Amino acid sequence: MSSSPKSLLDLPNELLWMIKDAVGEHLLGNACFYLLCTRTSAFYHTTSAADWQRVLRANGLGLATYEYVDESEYEHIAFACAHHAWACTHPHCGRARLEENYRLMGEATAAWPTLRGDGAAGTVRSPHFDVAPDEGALVPSTLFAHIAFRAPARTRAARAHTQQLAYLRPAGQDARQRVPGETLDAHPVALRTFASFPPLEAMNVDAPFEVPRMLNRTGLTARDVCRYLSSCLDQKVYPDTLKDALRELGDDAAKGISWDANTVQECVKQMRDWFQVVRWTGFEYQRRERNRWFMLKFEPRALPASAKDVEGLCSPDPAADEETESDAAHLRVSLRQGVSF
Numbered sequence: 001m002s003s004s005p006k007s008l009l010d011l012p013n014e015l016l017w018m019i020k021d022a023v024g025e026h027l028l029g030n031a032c033f034y035l036l037c038t039r040t041s042a043f044y045h046t047t048s049a050a051d052w053q054r055v056l057r058a059n060g061l062g063l064a065t066y067e068y069v070d071e072s073e074y075e076h077i078a079f080a081c082a083h084h085a086w087a088c089t090h091p092h093c094g095r096a097r098l099e100e101n102y103r104l105m106g107e108a109t110a111a112w113p114t115l116r117g118d119g120a121a122g123t124v125r126s127p128h129f130d131v132a133p134d135e136g137a138l139v140p141s142t143l144f145a146h147i148a149f150r151a152p153a154r155t156r157a158a159r160a161h162t163q164q165l166a167y168l169r170p171a172g173q174d175a176r177q178r179v180p181g182e183t184l185d186a187h188p189v190a191l192r193t194f195a196s197f198p199p200l201e202a203m204n205v206d207a208p209f210e211v212p213r214m215l216n217r218t219g220l221t222a223r224d225v226c227r228y229l230s231s232c233l234d235q236k237v238y239p240d241t242l243k244d245a246l247r248e249l250g251d252d253a254a255k256g257i258s259w260d261a262n263t264v265q266e267c268v269k270q271m272r273d274w275f276q277v278v279r280w281t282g283f284e285y286q287r288r289e290r291n292r293w294f295m296l297k298f299e300p301r302a303l304p305a306s307a308k309d310v311e312g313l314c315s316p317d318p319a320a321d322e323e324t325e326s327d328a329a330h331l332r333v334s335l336r337q338g339v340s341f
């Protein structure tokens with residue numbers, strides 16, 4: 001009489017194969033099964049680069065637009081992300097991010113028939129030209145609500161590479177707190193997360209800020225988006241742009257900015273200043289008849305009493321002011337009225 005199996009490893013190969021099949025394309029499930037023992041790792045000897053690419057994609061992870069990898073690297077990337085997910089303690093990276101990505105990719109695949117059965121690359125779309133009004137939802141990643149930008153150096157000579165500006169905001173960070181030393185590059189799960197579900201090959205961002213059309217033929221990632229936005233941080237913010245940005249906050253939200261209009265206008269000279277005065281909460285996809293855009297969304301953040309306490313924020317520089325006193329007066333009235341035009 002044979003004894004009953006005492007552990008997973010006592011199971012016959014046929015049953016282990018069934019378990020592997022049940023794991024499907026779940027990244028952490030596959031990583032666990034691979035690392036369990038030599039018997040289970042042997043099940044992956046025939047796993048191709050396309051299979052690993054499909055697993056990455058099913059877990060909402062992609063390559064940056066300028067990133068070219070050898071086929072043999074997909075497996076390495078998959079395990080690097082799995083190991084990071086187990087080790088990372090940031091509440092919006094790690095395992096929590098992977099689980100959300102996996103769920104959103106599953107929902108996107110169910111809602112978009114053209115995403116099914118297209119192999120490892122899948123089908124990505126331009127929401128501005130290819131999407132019919134009755135097609136499935138485009139869901140921007142919630143990751144962006146937890147990304148901020150450190151202030152770039154004011155002079156080109158001292159400026160850091162733009163990719164080194166984005167970082168995952170620590171929970172509860174306010175405008176006075178110093179930014180963490182590590183950048184988004186230290187979080188491969190967050191860095192590789194698709195910007196939207198389903199993944200898109202193009203995103204257009206509407207006014208008030210001028211953001212170039214963001215492109216990645218294999219699906220825009222958080223890394224792509226942060227690179228594009230970082231390259232815009234020096235963009236000058238004119239009074240009308242600031243007025244539009246405040247209006248987009250919404251009446252109640254604009255009233256939540258604790259500084260007076262003069263202080264806001266004196267401090268927000270460039271796009272990077274706006275990102276420090278308010279909190280970036282991510283993207284919203286808007287379908288307005290034929291025009292479909294993503295909007296950058298912001299909300300008020302806790303500001304210290306003095307603008308000088310915000311690290312890296314412009315100090316008022318009257319010599320650089322190009323706006324007139326009437327612009328400032330108009331903005332003051334707008335803020336008082338809750339920015340309704």
Ligand SMILES: [Zn+2]
Pocket residue numbers: 084088089090093094186187188189190
């Ligand atoms: Zn992380």
